[in-house]
Amino acid sequence: MTQTNSPSPDAALSPRDPAADTDPLLHLHKMSTTAGVGTGDYVAVNVTSVVAVVFGLASLLAIANSVLLVFPIVGVILGIVALRQIVNSNGTQTGKALAILGLILSGIITASIFTLQGLEVLHRRADQEALANLSEKYGQLISQDKFDEAYDLFDAGFKDRVSKQAFIVHLTSIQHNTELPSIDAITWNGLAEFHPGDEGSQTADAVIKVHFKGMEGEERLSARFHQLKGGPWLINNIPDQFPAIKNGSQAQ
Numbered sequence: 001m002t003q004t005n006s007p008s009p010d011a012a013l014s015p016r017d018p019a020a021d022t023d024p025l026l027h028l029h030k031m032s033t034t035a036g037v038g039t040g041d042y043v044a045v046n047v048t049s050v051v052a053v054v055f056g057l058a059s060l061l062a063i064a065n066s067v068l069l070v071f072p073i074v075g076v077i078l079g080i081v082a083l084r085q086i087v088n089s090n091g092t093q094t095g096k097a098l099a100i101l102g103l104i105l106s107g108i109i110t111a112s113i114f115t116l117q118g119l120e121v122l123h124r125r126a127d128q129e130a131l132a133n134l135s136e137k138y139g140q141l142i143s144q145d146k147f148d149e150a151y152d153l154f155d156a157g158f159k160d161r162v163s164k165q166a167f168i169v170h171l172t173s174i175q176h177n178t179e180l181p182s183i184d185a186i187t188w189n190g191l192a193e194f195h196p197g198d199e200g201s202q203t204a205d206a207v208i209k210v211h212f213k214g215m216e217g218e219e220r221l222s223a224r225f226h227q228l229k230g231g232p233w234l235i236n237n238i239p240d241q242f243p244a245i246k247n248g249s250q251a252q
Contacts (some may be wrong), residue, residue: 052102139186
């Protein structure tokens with residue numbers, strides 16, 4: 001005897017969806033719409049941290065011009081802001097390493113520039129003190145008629161233009177002129193324009209103040225000083241005191 005399978009009561013009561021025969025995807029198990037949300041959420045790179053690195057690299061430009069110190073300063077600020085944003089993002093942002101890199105680049109470059117500028121200030125103070133001492137010593141030697149020693153305060157360029165004999169004769173005529181008072185002292189006025197030269201040398205254009213015996217006033221003369229790399233400051237020329245003559249040579 002043949003048995004026939006009769007449909008279950010539930011199947012008989014449930015209406016059949018005609019589309020189920022044509023769309024196989026309807027037979028798939030439907031997943032929850034919240035599946036995957038949680039520990040696998042997308043984490044974005046903090047944009048401020050990226051910009052901080054860019055400013056950190058741009059900070060190298062400040063080495064050439066101190067006006068561009070704005071780059072490392074802004075880079076430090078951006079690095080700090082980026083770190084705060086990442087910490088407060090509740091794990092939705094990353095880029096802490098970039099923010100730290102930007103901070104390091106900007107911080108090191110800023111510190112290096114300020115250190116170099118500080119050393120430059122100290123070095124310039126030493127140069128200014130040397131000019132003051134050199135001017136004062138020159139005046140003292142002239143007032144004491146020690147013209148040989150005064151000549152040694154001048155550099156090789158001056159000595160090529162003016163011989164020692166011409167130098168002594170010229171200063172002797174100044175110091176022992178019966179119509180004019182003799183030089184009592186010479187000082188530097190405290191101002192100078194420094195110019196870098198070749199192979200580490202430098203020059204300084206300045207003004208010296210010449211004081212005369214028995215006179216309250218002073219005469220201001222332009223002067224140029226010269227320093228070779230690692231050497232002492234010397235006088236390059238005092239044009240008003242040793243004027244050039246028509247043939248281009250110095251006073252004889």
